[in-house]
Amino acid sequence: MFGWEFPPHILGGLGTASYGLTRGMAEQHDMELVFVIPKPHGDEDQSFLKIIGACNVPVVWKENDWHHVNQRIGHMMHPDEYFWLRNGIKYNYSRIYTNDLGCIDFSGRYPDNLIEEISNYEAVASVLAHQMQFDIIHSHDWLTYPAGVFAKQITGKPLVVHVHATDFDRSRGQVNPTVYSIEKRGMDAADHIITVSNLTRKIVIEKYHQDPRKITTVHNAVEPLPDAGSFTKTPRRDKVVTFLGRITMQKGPEYFVEAAYRVLQRTDGVRFVMAGSGDMMNAMINLVAKRGIADRFHFTGFLKGRQVHEMLAESDVYIMPSVSEPFGISPLEAMQVGTPTIISKQSGCAEILTHAIKTDYWDIDAMADAIYSIVKYPAMYDSLRNLGRDEVNAIRWYDAGMKVRSIYNSVLHY
Template sequence: MRALMFGWEFPPHILGGLGTASYGLTKGMAKQNDMEILFVIPKPWGDEDQSFLTMIGANNTPVVWRDVPWETAKSRLEKCMDPQEYYHLRDHIYADFNYMHTNELGCIEFSGRYPNNILEETNNYSIVAGVIARTYSFDVIHAHDWLTYPAGLHAKSVTGKPLVIHVHATEFDRSRGKPNPVVYGIEKDGMDHCDHIICVSDLTRKTVIENYHQPHWKVTTVHNAVEPLSPEIEALERLSGVPEKVVTFLGRITMQKGPEFFVDAATQVLSKTDHIRFVMAGSGDMMDQMIRLVADRGIAGKFHFTGFLRGRQVYEMLKSSDVYVMPSVSEPFGISPLEAMQCGVPSIISYQSGCSEILHNVIKTNYWDVEAMADAIYSICTYPAMAEYLKVEGKKEIDTITWEDAGRKVREVYDRVVHS
């Protein structure tokens, strides 16, 4: 079985949970002996782990024919692609795209991020998908999140191969129920015209069925998982010099993640004790607002903003935390609590998160129930037996949730659509 997968980010260059999930799932699926994955992203950087898949960069795929000397192709592509692949792709340009802005290789440039012209990049990505789909042989197409649905649909239209779309989040989650009609339209188009839909939680499945009007038989839940920690990460120790307990929020500082409820809970806890510090790790469009809110509440002396953390920094933060809190308003899944529990950090999550469907050794509250959240934080920081129980039992639980199991469920979906 060979899958052509379209993604938008991949470690170590990630901006959210999508890249982490793409990495974990593909690595888990690669453990199936007969599974091959061609993974397309807008812009590879050359330092991605490709030991278990073949990566194709949309920015290295020509859409306009250029007479490029071998040495030029080699110098421009050596970190990310075998130049021979470039010429192979060039043979499958299927239309005249000379009206588009391309570089000396005849390729469209991509930011590799989430720029202001994201809709333009999404459209350009779908154009490149046509060249890639015509170049390689595969059995099934798999598109991750709305940014790649047009690419998946284009690949399906030119090859007739079945398309599976993977819903990691919906516009209803990102907007607190007030969807951007353009993004909603792209999501709905992908769902209407694909062969099957995978959702990361039953919560997301319900949204897809009810808000996007999809038949229940077309939608399957495959919960996310977590990668085992490397020995290097396991060996990390708590950062020294902080005698107080540390309570951490780690994620995008956006309305979907409920950062203001974390600040409210911190305010309540700090009215009872000054032996706890709070950390908001991440970046996002509400960061300035949260900084002002913390100042207005008079808790700035016990509240810290780290900015965006990546890779090892995430685990250094978690290993230095006594409590992890995810107060998300609408979280399709939420991998970060799993990562926290891996590190032995007692965790508090909202009932409104998909991971609450599979996690048991955590404390769950409604995102808006700030009193319950504050009580849980205070209790874990105050009662060592409670903290120890959540630490030990949480770690045991997480060790049973694997990407290999998730990969087998995805493979069942592939088999169904390929042989139907």
């Protein structure tokens, strides 16, 4: 598998989904997983799969002695493996800047020279493809499609690409042509395409012109929260309605502010929280001030790790008015800690949830109505809380893993 992120060092939903899926797949005992990421930190959980850091794979032949290699990368990879992989160098990559080991430095994030990093990752893939034994290539998201395609060209092994998002979701239609061409090339070369929702499936068919027969939806799931009971809700006089995520165009924060304005016109005793940061944060602060609701509308800035769950558990309502969300895992996390959830119909997770309120992202009246009724009627709150939690606990990565397995079987013609 080629991926870009793996917990604990993650930047978005891709890392969470990669972890959950591989974990679920590892429960099948005849499945052996190798997961390639640009830059591991050494503290990843490798109990159920093997992680290879692209930054430790040599792409240019350099002579080094065993002890030097051990000293440099021994905490992440055995030196013998380094020397063994070095035999997989078949092409001349001396044009790429490499370090003393012949390896490439990756940032492992989303830097400005992302396109360059993607093509460097492709070079690493060629070395791995020549040297390793595997049955199937699985590429997570567009960053790793070129690597997957190259590996397929070298080995002739089937390629499955996993679409966690498309550029149409990220840009509200203002597609970046370079990104689009990478995505399209990956999908064209794939033997099978996995999408995280039917919404995404539709985009892949309509915008990327793929054959519907080779696209299957495998909905994401959510890792069970072992300490779900440890998050408590402090009793307070005011009800708390929370938006949590990147404050960007894709997430529809302005609809949340407008809905808040409508609710506050009729009721008090409700507070609104916008957690997270992003390029629209200042615009949102301005909008809140313009609507004159700043006394009841709060910004927390970026939250991470445990803070996220704490914030969710403290809330009476979680709302995700995303304009276009391929899946959206955070409503599931909110439901795990028993917080009633409002999601937009334009979110992929709406396809698998019944005990969440669904509205169109632009329908601020419906959104306001839903907020009002959850904070007003205990029956509504309790139903969404209890039935929602039960529902989400029944969505398991293992089942998603089984679906992926049946796709593997079909491309391998078992």
